[in-house]
Amino acid sequence: MxxxxxxxxxxxxxxxxxxxxxxxxxxxxxxxxxxxxxxxxxxxxxxxxxxxxxxxxxxxxLEPWAKAWGEACTGMRCDGIGGYFWNSFAIVIPAVLISTTIGALNGYALTKWRFKGSELVFALMLFGCFIPFQVVLLPMAQTLGWLGISSSRAGLILVHVVFGIAFTTLFFRNFYVGIPNELVSAAKLDGAGFFRIFWRILLPVSAPIIVVSVIWQFTQIWNDFLFGVAFSAHNTQPVTVALNNLVNTSTGVREYNVDMAAAMIAALPTLVVYVLAGKYFVRGLTAGSVKG
Amino acid sequence: MAALEIHNVRKEFGSEQVLKNVSISIDSGEFLILVGPSGCGKSTLMNAIAGLEPVTSGNIYIDGEDVTWRTPADRDIAMVFQSYALYPSMTVRQNISFGLEMRKVPKAEREQAVERVADLLQITHLLERKPAQLSGGQRQRVAMGRALAREPKVYLFDEPLSNLDAKLRVDMRTEIKKLHQRLGTTIVYVTHDQVEAMTLADCIAVMRDGNILQLGTPDEVYNNPVDMFVAGFMGSPSMNFIRATLEAAGDGYVLRIATPGEDDVLLPWPSERNVAGLVEQLDKPIILGLRPEHFSEEDVRLSEQAEGTLMEAKVSVVEPTGADILLRLPLGEQEITARVGPKCAIAPGERLSLRVDMARAVLFDAETEQRLA
Structure with a gap:
């Protein structure tokens, strides 16, 4: 400074x-x-x-925390939000990994292997960032039904991947635009192909944008409520939906301490991710070209 | 057999013609330089040779084989990029051996190749460093090392020295020339620097607007340019173009340079350089091309036979460069540059008598800018 x-x-x-x-x-x-x-x-x-x-x-x-984790009632069941907490992980981790991988490949192809109409494809993907969730609820429900994965974790993962690709592609595309095309030309002359160039040349310098993509996707998917409530069954609910159910389930007196503990538990992973990788997030967002 | 042959190559981007029917052929071991102003198509031609961009029509042969539609990897070429394009995540050693690795060369051989080029380019002490830890000149060497490791049929250099500072550029230029003399490699080299072109090339192709205007040895291109563009592009300071009128004088011709307010300057055209076409240009405006070094002080004799022609003009600017002095002199409608010896004691405003070496002068058509004589 x-x-x-x-x-x-x-x-x-x-x-x-x-x-x-x-x-x-x-x-x-x-x-x-x-x-x-x-x-x-x-x-x-x-x-x-x-x-x-x-x-x-x-x-x-710490009793409220223990209760929120293992005993509190979410709707008809009274086994806390612990199970849903792991549910969320089971949805978020594959969804983040898949959407980041696809976004990276998309960004790579859109910048380093330009084809006729690649700009249009990118514009359409950008458009995907602005589609409100509510618009796709019904068609998505229909699609998941056809695929036979409605109310399953796989279904939720698919939904999040589809929605996430627009953002991850945008991140990686804008990052790879700043990497000189001559690097790719040099690797082509050296005899490397599409995936080899990606793996050996681009991926090793992509750490900043991978961090951005992972944090962004992790928080987005972890915090999602709408898709979670719309496309899950009672045993595949993410923690956000369980938290809502917990708070809304009244058994006489309101246990604010349990509600708060549950909310803290639900928010903890995103907090941890930010604390651990927050500085890389800013660094990655502002990262420019890589000097070769 | 030609190491590289480019046959009627055209390249269009949409409706724009970037290369218009380019044909070049060079022999094994030759050093070809593509030179021209930016946007002349020289880099496009280079990319076409490398296979990084497909051509619209025409053929490219390397070592007699048609490689027009082969991938860059299958052409057996190596390229040094202007930005060096070193792989940022790899060490110098990995950078140099990457191409060999991709071609499945055994590890022991790869190591040998790395040692060989590192030794050749004196970068052995840098092998474990990353590109970001290198200076510009060192990166340049590594980029060359990467090309040399594979021993391809043709080397392509795309403005390799333009990112270096002036002194380093001259050093690396000499080094490239030494390498070429030592290894006898076939090199195609793109530059917009005419000094690089003159000093390095066996053969220069001067390009403009997607055409090759002249293809020849540095001497031919410099002393025998085909048109005003080539004449003006090669040489620094560039050639003086003087508007004159061709007149008959006895058996021969004389060039009259109109100087308002003074007596016109008359320069006789050497009779041994008369060509048939000149007669049609009589009494018409014509462009006389004289390089700065075609002028000299009056007391400097050109040679035993050639006396040259004397001419007087007022000096407006004196620019000493150390090795010699550049004089700017108004002559007719234009200002000309003359290169005289460093001892010439002259102040701005004084008149000076100059000896003009008309035997080396060239004439251009004022309209078409083509060479007349």
Whole structure:
């Protein structure tokens, strides 16, 4: 980072101080919901009804987390959201891997093996990024029925892959456009073919955009609710749908601490992914050409 | 047998003709340079030879075999790119041996080839580095090493020196020439730098608008250009084009250069250079082409026989280059450049008597710009 050269007058310092003050306040405000959730999720129910939202937990307990994971009722069943948590992984991991792989190959073909109409194909794929989910619900249900995979994990994976390809193709296409075509020409002259060039020349320099694609797809698919609720059966529901069911299932008193714990559990994987790979995400999005 | 033969090659992008019926043939071991301004089609021709772009019509033969529709890999060629195009994720060693690996050369032989070219190009100490850790000149060497490792039939160089700074460019130019003399390889080399073309080539093809205007040795192209474009493109500073009128004088001709406000300059055309066509140009405007070095100071004798012609003009700018001095002199409607010896003591505004070597002058048609004599 380049430092800005400026004389440190008292007025300038005051300005700086104000600026930082405002930014810190904004940051606190931004993180507040998370803090409240976290605090509420470790309070016993009695403390919640007695205190306020912002009062600190007096007797922290992990019981709400355990209940949310293994005992809470989601609709008719009362075995927590743990099972659905793994369900989500079983859907998200293959969907992310498949859509990223296809996106990478698409981006590679659209930039390094141009064909007549490749720009049109790309434009159509871009258009796919703007199709609202609701529009395709019915045709997709029909299609899944024809394929015989409705209400299955495979069906959900297919839906997410189809929707994800538009984005992953866009990512990889824009990344590969910045890689000199001469690299591919040189590899062709050296005797490498389509897949060999992809595997040996392009993929090794694609790490930044792979990270972007994986994070993006992971969060999108993990957080999806609409497809999850529309195309799943009770045993293939992703965690987002289970969370909704848990919160909406009332058995007398409302267990806010369990709701909050469940919400935290459901949000945890995306948080972890961001913390681990967040800096690569920004780096990848701003990555330009690779100097050879 | 020709190492490389290009036969009536055309290339069209949509309705635009980028190559219009190009034919070239070079022998094994020859160094061919394609030179021309940007957009003249030289890079397209190079890509066509490499097989990176299909031609619209025509044929390309390498070592007598028709390779027009073969893939780049099957043509047995290697190419050095302007941007070097080194594989960024591989070390120098892997870069050099990649082509051999793709051709399923056994590992031991690959290692041998890498050692051989690394030794040749003095890059042995760089073998384990990645391209990003190399300087421009080192990358250039690695790019050449990658081409040399495979020992193909034809080498293609696409403006390989244009990304280097001036000094390094001259050094690498010499090195390429040495390599060529030592290995006797067949090379096709694209450049827009006419100095590179003159110094390296056995054979120069000057291109413009998808045509080859002239194909010949550097000496032919420089001293015997076919038209004003070739004459102006080759040589730096470029040739002076002087508007003149051809007049009859006794048995021969004289060129009259109109200089308003002064006596016209008259330059007699050497009788041994008369050609039949000149008679039709009598009393018509004509372009006289004189290179800066065709002028010299009055006291410098050209040779035993040739006296040259004396001419006087006022000097407007004096540009010493160290090795010699470039003078700018208004003459008629234009300003000409003359190259004189470094000892010439002259100040701007002074008049100078110059000796003109008319035996080496060339004449062009003022309208068609074609060579007359």
């Amino acid at each position: 380049a430092n800005v050269i400026r004389r440190q007058t008292p007025a300038a310092r005051l300005g700086r101080g104000l600026l930082y003050g405002v930014l810190i306040l904004a940051a606190l405000f931004y993180i507040l919901p998370l803090v409240v959730m976290l605090m509420t999720s470790v309070k016993p129910l009695s403390e919640i009804s007695a205190g306020t939202l912002l009062s600190l937990p007096q007797n922290p307990t």
